[in-house]
Amino acid sequence: MKQNRIIFLVLFMLSTMSAWSEDRFGNWAEINLEKDLGAAKKWTLGVGTEMRAQEKDRWSIGASLGYKPIKYLKLEASYNFLYLYRPENRREHYKDDIEIEDNWNGYNEREDYWSPRHRVNFSATGTVKLWKWLRISVRERYQYTHTTESTADDLKYRYNKVYNGDGEFVGYELREGYPESEIDTLGNSDEHMLRSRLKLAVDKKGWKFSPFISVEFHNSLKSGHDLNLESIRPSIGSSYKFNKHNEITLAYILTADIHDNEAPFKRVHDRLHAFNIAYNYKF
Numbered sequence: 129m130k131q132n133r134i135i136f137l138v139l140f141m142l143s144t145m146s147a148w149s150e151d152r153f154g155n156w157a158e159i160n161l162e163k164d165l166g167a168a169k170k171w172t173l174g175v176g177t178e179m180r181a182q183e184k185d186r187w188s189i190g191a192s193l194g195y196k197p198i199k200y201l202k203l204e205a206s207y208n209f210l211y212l213y214r215p216e217n218r219r220e221h222y223k224d225d226i227e228i229e230d231n232w233n234g235y236n237e238r239e240d241y242w243s244p245r246h247r248v249n250f251s252a253t254g255t256v257k258l259w260k261w262l263r264i265s266v267r268e269r270y271q272y273t274h275t276t277e278s279t280a281d282d283l284k285y286r287y288n289k290v291y292n293g294d295g296e297f298v299g300y301e302l303r304e305g306y307p308e309s310e311i312d313t314l315g316n317s318d319e320h321m322l323r324s325r326l327k328l329a330v331d332k333k334g335w336k337f338s339p340f341i342s343v344e345f346h347n348s349l350k351s352g353h354d355l356n357l358e359s360i361r362p363s364i365g366s367s368y369k370f371n372k373h374n375e376i377t378l379a380y381i382l383t384a385d386i387h388d389n390e391a392p393f394k395r396v397h398d399r400l401h402a403f404n405i406a407y408n409y410k411f
Contacts, residue, residue, distance in 0.1 A: 154182025156381070156404040163411055170196050174206075182400065185213040190247075202253045210245040210273075214280075234286035234303075238312070241280040247273045263331040271321040277314065284308040320349035321358075329367075338367040340379075360384045365404070377406040 160176035172194040180186040190208030197203070217238045251269035258264065286303040324347070329340035344361040365379025383400040 152183050152398070152400045154180055154400055154402040156180045156402050158404070158406045160406065160408045161411075162408065180402070182402065184215065187211045188247075192249075200255055202255070204249070204251045204253070206249045206251075208247040208249075210247055212243045212245060214241055214243060216240045233288070234284065234306075237283045237285065239281040239283070241278060243275060243278050243314070245273055245275045247271065257331065261330055261332040263329045265325075265327045265329075267323075267325040267327070269323040269325070271319075271323055273319040273321070275317045275319075277316050280312050280314060282310050282312045284310070322347040322349060336369050338369070340365060340367070357386050359386055363404075373410055375408045375410070377404070377408065379404045379406075 156178065158176060158178035160174060162172055162174040165171035165173055172192075174192040174194065175190070176192075177189045178187070188208050188210040190206055192204055192206035194202055194204040219236045219238070249269055249271050251267055253265055253267040255263060255265040285307045287300040287306075288303065289297060290299050290301045292298050323344055325342055325344035327340060327342035329338055331338055341364045342362065344363075345357060346359040346361065348356045348358045350356055361381060361383045363379050363381040365377060367375055367377040369375045381402045381404050383402070385398040
């Protein structure tokens with residue numbers, strides 16, 4: 129009964145967020161390997177790769193080092209290299225409100241390009257088990273991302289509306305010398321994020337399935353130590369253990385972006401629905 133209440137609460141939260149914003153969809157896939165180091169199994173070494181196919185595709189590869197000083201606490205540090213694909217983008221350039229003789233409307237079209245990033249994470253996860261079946265974990269993660277300099281090709285189109293002698297619109301006139309082509313340099317940028325996650329999972333002895341729900345808050349550290357909530361990421365899914373080495377996880381993940389932080393009421397402006405499949409191998 130308690131499990132059903134928890135699942136109902138998460139589904140209600142997901143449906144409420146869906147009423148506020150616009151949809152995007154994606155598919156995520158990942159492979160992770162983890163090795164216990166030493167007889168005490170306090171240290172773990174992991175490597176993994178992930179591919180996200182969505183509006184902005186992303187591929188990443190990374191490594192992590194974990195340490196458990198006590199049974200209920202795990203500390204971890206990781207590094208990931210991310211390669212983000214940004215599709216072609218069109219930006220309108222209107223000048224209808226400017227009354228000058230040389231008044232040309234148009235648009236800029238940025239061609240697709242790849243943006244490399246370096247990401248470092250430091251996290252601490254506390255875990256307790258209640259009633260011999262419910263595992264509760266709280267994770268606090270500091271995330272630093274450095275986006276390196278990249279270039280993109282821009283095409284500029286400028287045109288004017290053409291009317292006939294009766295004042296009727298008949299088409300467009302492309303300005304002489306257009307389209308123009310130029311290379312735009314995108315500078316370096318740094319992002320500091322604090323990611324807080326609560327996860328509830330069924331972990332009952334003898335069960336191969338482990339259903340779970342979780343919610344994660346992404347807080348940007350834009351100015352000093354002030355936290356700015358940027359997105360909320362609830363998820364629901366289940367893991368299945370084939371044996372002590374092999375496990376597969378299927379999950380639905382919703383990422384709800386938060387905007388208008390200065391407004392009296394924050395609103396969810398954009399959301400990404402993602403189906404995630406992950407294969408984990410431990411040895």
